[in-house]
Amino acid sequence: DQQVKQNSPSLSVQEGRISILNCDYTNSMFDYFLWYKKYPAEGPTFLISISSIKDKNEDGRFTVFLNKSAKHLSLHIVPSQPGDSAVYFCAASDGDMRFGAGTRLTVKP
Amino acid sequence: DGGITQSPKYLFRKEGQNVTLSCEQNLNHDAMYWYRQDPGQGLRLIYYSQIVNDFQKGDIAEGYSVSREKKESFPLTVTSAQKNPTAFYLCASSIDTGPRETQYFGPGTRLLVL
Numbered sequence: 059d060q061q062v063k064q065n066s067p068s069l070s071v072q073e074g075r076i077s078i079l080n081c082d083y084t085n086s087m088f089d090y091f092l093w094y095k096k097y098p099a100e101g102p103t104f105l106i107s108i109s110s111i112k113d114k115n116e117d118g119r120f121t122v123f124l125n126k127s128a129k130h131l132s133l134h135i136v137p138s139q140p141g142d143s144a145v146y147f148c149a150a151s152d153g154d155m156r157f158g159a160g161t162r163l164t165v166k167p
Numbered sequence: 168d169g170g171i172t173q174s175p176k177y178l179f180r181k182e183g184q185n186v187t188l189s190c191e192q193n194l195n196h197d198a199m200y201w202y203r204q205d206p207g208q209g210l211r212l213i214y215y216s217q218i219v220n221d222f223q224k225g226d227i228a229e230g231y232s233v234s235r236e237k238k239e240s241f242p243l244t245v246t247s248a249q250k251n252p253t254a255f256y257l258c259a260s261s262i263d264t265g266p267r268e269t270q271y272f273g274p275g276t277r278l279l280v281l
Contacts, residue, residue: 062209090267101171101257101272109267147209153266158207
């Protein structure tokens, strides 16, 4: 039973454009959400987080949006750069952390 | 530099063999975790430890065992009872197991069955 779903296994965008990665969850008890970035043969690294009391958190080129009523989370990267090419995992926690399956982002020069 | 190290990077297991994956952290974190990643799936929790000499099963603990004799170390043994061990294994740590703790990951170990 996947409580956190990333329905797009891959996404390709042009350098300089916006990348939007989406994540849906089913457990309404989740109150903390994170995005991790993973390069091949490396462990995930923490990117950005948001608590359920907020609907937006911004850190440089990265913004996470939370829509609690829709149980939907998204990560926006603006502008996208080739170095952003990686697999992005969303995660949600109610004390136990659950991860989505990941979305592979490719940013083309 | 503070961080989490995992060794080896690649590990091969023969049928019926137990193998142990190493995880060490120098972040002074109390909590440590082991995850398994399979293609097309999210990270699944195998075991976690909130404190030395204490650990709990995660969602897929069958066929695995752990120990936590030192704060810095949380080795994972993949036993012969684990029938499908081929996967990418990730170790993580966090300050504690609170709901808003960020987990920090090691580079992973890829286990392959011969």
